[in-house]
Amino acid sequence: MGVKLEVFRMILYLSFPVTMFWISNQAEYFEEYVVKRKREICPPERDAQKKELEAFQERMRRRREERLLAEAEKSKQM
Structure with missing residues (x-):
């Protein structure tokens, strides 16, 4: 009985995780x-949101360029 019980327990211990994985x-x-849950959490972007994000990125790029240009002119004067 001891060997049969151990074999049964081993099969049970191995089959449960394999079955759950499968x-x-x-x-x-x-x-x-998964896909439905992801769409609930992060809905697909709308065109208005995309345009707003692109406009924001463009404003930030212009600010960065202006700042770098001002720093370059300042360093030339020194």
């Missing part, structure tokens, strides 16, 4: 749970 890596489960 179930969690099914494509249907991934599509159903």
